Amino acid sequence: MKEVTVPDIGNYAGVEIIEIAVKPGSVVKKEDTLITLETEKATMDVPSPLEGVVREVKVKVGDKVSQGSLIVLIEENEQQAEVQATVQEEKVAPQPVVQVATTVAPSQPNAAPAIQTQTVTVPDTGGANEITVIEVAVKVGDDIAFDSTLITLESEKASMDIPSPYAGVVESVLVKVGDKVSMGTPIVVMKARMENAPASQPQASAEIPAPAKAPELAPSKAPTPAPVAAAVTMDASLAHAGPATRRLARELGVDLGKVAGSGHKNRILTTDIHTYVKTALQTLQQGGGGGGLAIEKAPEVDFSQFGAIEVKPLNRIKKWTAKNLHRNWVTIPHVTQFDEADIGELEQFRQENKQAADEMGVKLTPLIFIMKAVVSGLKAFPQFNASLAANGNDLVYKKYFHLGIAVDTPNGLVVPVVRDIDNKGLFEIAKELGEISAKAREGKLKPAEMTGSSMSISSLGGIGGTAFTPIINAPDVAILGVSKAQIKPIYMKDAFVPRKMLPLSLSYDHRVIDGAEAARFLVHVVEQLQDIRKLLL
Structure with missing residues (x-):
């Protein structure tokens, strides 16, 4: 049975499903449409990557999905299944993958920590090349934890943190601020302690899954609302925030340098952006914030008092x-x-x-x-x-x-x-x-x-x-x-x-x-x- 997930859809997350084109028992060919997604600007079909029979549909119309979200379970044709059986057994659940220079052996739960020299490279950047390094967060000798930020990249549309797939000690840093990097470019060499890597799961993998970017979507605890006055002021390009957060800030016209982060190591989350905007709006409504574009809200009108009406929601x-x-x-x-x-x-x-x-x-x-x-x-x-x-x-x-x-x-x-x-x-x-x-x-x-x-x-x-x-x-x-x-x-x-x-x-x-x-x-x-x-x- 093959799990089919949402492929790379650019920088979009939480995209709405507007149509499901298959049901349990449907026979699909490669490139047949499984579901249709709608972003704020366009709709896109998600095709099947293989031939087979749909055994289970894991989503419904109206669900919000992102890259890696499970869509359907497909039973492959026997010929394909035989070819891919060995590979399928070795794969872990779909996650973003950070490429590394060497293969990591699986560590057993009770085994002694394994120390290996690993060269960490830039993972899949969604097709972007020659991305500028705007921050190097580690130096030689640093003892870093799994998922710690190594460097921060900035493309024309977004910035992104590159996390460490291991815990261990940095032996050498191979890039500097201002360098241009692409997928596969070496970042650091480190002595990795393998017990903290994701490979400690029962299944072994030749690739080390990168941590899902969940911290900015699902924080472990609700952030404390940060009043506008208490927000720090810094250069927005230096703010500790992920691509989704930066994109939301651009859409809402929020200066990240004025937002206080509530995430790990003061990372700015999407919830912090919403809190900042909500607080700013409340200040304007109360007569504060004299420098803002305070436009009086139009009064609500009950049009039904004048005759029959019909309300239709605007599409995305x-x-x-x-x-x-x-x-x-x-x-x-x-x-x-x-x-x-x-x-x-x-x-x-x-x-x-x-x-x-x-x-x-x-x-x-x-x-x-x-x-x-x-x-x-x-x-x-x-x-x-x-x-x-x-x-x-x-x-x-x-x-x-x-x-x-x-x-x-x-x-x-x-x-x-x-x-x-x-x-x-x-x-x-x-x-x-x-x-x-x-x-x-x-x-x-x-x-x-x-x-x-x-x-x-x-x-x-x-x-x-x-x-x-x-x-x-x-x-x-x-x-x-x-x-x-x-x-x-x-x-x-x-x-x-x-x-x-x-x-x-x-x-x-x-x-x-x-x-x-x-x-x-x-x-x-x-x-x-x-x-x-x-x-x-």
């Missing part, structure tokens, strides 16, 4: 979108610049090439040309292809050209990213945009497909309207809104002539971009659209 994507849009609108000083582009020649060129596009199975819409024009603008005005650093003092300039395209789906608004537009032709962009938009509407986008944009575009041209003020999709510093093109009388050469005009609305972050810069950027985009030959320059 719409709730997530609402939270992000509200945060972006409140924290980013928006200014919107408006202009129009004469797309008469562009439209003529598009119609001339429409048949060729249809034969290739792609749609050559005006949006494709707009994307190329925006990338031209990003090259001419690099401050638009940038993001404000978290410290508020630095501007991060991007050397890539990826555009987020807002897509309206049955489940809500999502923004998939089309990458490397500067290196692609019109037909190739049209093909990729069609594919990723289809995935968005089908709810099959992966989280990685919705990150990394240089700037975003929101096009309502297919619906209507003359102008609107799009909300910036942080950490971008600008977004271009596109409304419906219409024929207008334009004064040209002493006469009014009918021209097809496309309304454009550019919202930008006034902390980064000045009004004059925004006007020049939008004029540049308009010029590219009015004379598409410039897109070739």
Whole structure:
């Protein structure tokens, strides 16, 4: 019998199950969907890693699962079972694995402590490479306990502590702060006391399970609420917190340097973040915290007193979108610049090439040309292809050209990213945009497909309207809104002539971009659209 668990799903934890595709007795093939999960941004299917018969389903709709959570028990086909029988007996229950340089022999409960020299390496980091070491927590001669932090790494999205899979004495430290490491990079060499390692379980294993990151999800005791005033102040990057905690802090806009940790060695837990936010909100409601964004809460209204009503809960994507849009609108000083582009020649060129596009199975819409024009603008005005650093003092300039395209789906608004537009032709962009938009509407986008944009575009041209003020999709510093093109009388050469005009609305972050810069950027985009030959320059 094979236990099937949730595979690597990125940095997500506590993901909700919205569908179970199998039941006891179901015959499944490799890659058949077992369950469907829904994060705040997307849904994802969890496929079966093997062929066989489902004997037991261990989850139900609405359950929250993470990487390693048990899903189903599958009885493998006899041929597969014979091949994997020996390997299966040697495996322990699914846990994250820390790779080590030598094989650890199983220690018996009553055996004398075994001392072995072990080289501990960086475990699986979820595909991230060249991660920066921001803290080295041990030195030569330290006698450390099992699960003690060795080093702390920081990627673009999160920081993570690397724990020791052994108890013992550090003989040498092989990395230093600022080094770049990847999965398998040696960290320390130590004299390990094997009686405290997880290998002391009855089953032996050639790999040493890393401790589950349970401390920040299920603390052994309820933390004491930490008042805001009592919280320490330090550099947030030095705070002792795991990836999930740091991600939650970023989502809620909490400075980890001001949060008091209640975990082991003052580790900051997710519950500490919730306590901090709750205390801060209570302070604001009581009239304190004068420097905060104290917005009066809207009064609750009983709408049933006016007539019949129906209450429907928002789905997770719409709730997530609402939270992000509200945060972006409140924290980013928006200014919107408006202009129009004469797309008469562009439209003529598009119609001339429409048949060729249809034969290739792609749609050559005006949006494709707009994307190329925006990338031209990003090259001419690099401050638009940038993001404000978290410290508020630095501007991060991007050397890539990826555009987020807002897509309206049955489940809500999502923004998939089309990458490397500067290196692609019109037909190739049209093909990729069609594919990723289809995935968005089908709810099959992966989280990685919705990150990394240089700037975003929101096009309502297919619906209507003359102008609107799009909300910036942080950490971008600008977004271009596109409304419906219409024929207008334009004064040209002493006469009014009918021209097809496309309304454009550019919202930008006034902390980064000045009004004059925004006007020049939008004029540049308009010029590219009015004379598409410039897109070739």
